[in-house]
Amino acid sequence: MAKNPHAGIDLSGKKGDKIKAPLSGEIILLGNLFYNGNMLLIDHGQGLITAYSHLSKFSKKEGSWVKQGEVIGEVGATGRATGPHLHWSVYLNGEPINPDLFLEDASL
Numbered sequence: 001m002a003k004n005p006h007a008g009i010d011l012s013g014k015k016g017d018k019i020k021a022p023l024s025g026e027i028i029l030l031g032n033l034f035y036n037g038n039m040l041l042i043d044h045g046q047g048l049i050t051a052y053s054h055l056s057k058f059s060k061k062e063g064s065w066v067k068q069g070e071v072i073g074e075v076g077a078t079g080r081a082t083g084p085h086l087h088w089s090v091y092l093n094g095e096p097i098n099p100d101l102f103l104e105d106a107s108l
């Protein structure tokens with residue numbers, strides 16, 4: 001985890017575990033990237049964006065709005081992942097911030 005070059009944290013999980021949106025927002029990007037695998041970004045407004053990587057499955061389409069607690073996808077190991085996990089990153093005004101700040105409230 002510490003040597004992981006991309007910002008964010010790894011949340012352990014099994015393939016197929018449901019990933020829920022911690023806050024409502026709009027899915028502004030959904031795609032397959034070399035490093036992050038299947039990933040999506042949610043724009044929650046006020047400069048807050050959360051990113052989810054290595055998904056095995058998407059439950060929503062790009063441009064859709066999600067409510068807090070809605071399932072957005074499933075945990076997987078796509079991209080450069082050694083095993084199934086959710087790689088979760090949080091950005092505020094374009095800068096990565098410590099997602100631990102949100103974990104107490106988030107239902108991930």
Ligand SMILES: [Zn+2]
Nearest residue numbers: 004009010087
């Ligand atoms: Zn990771």
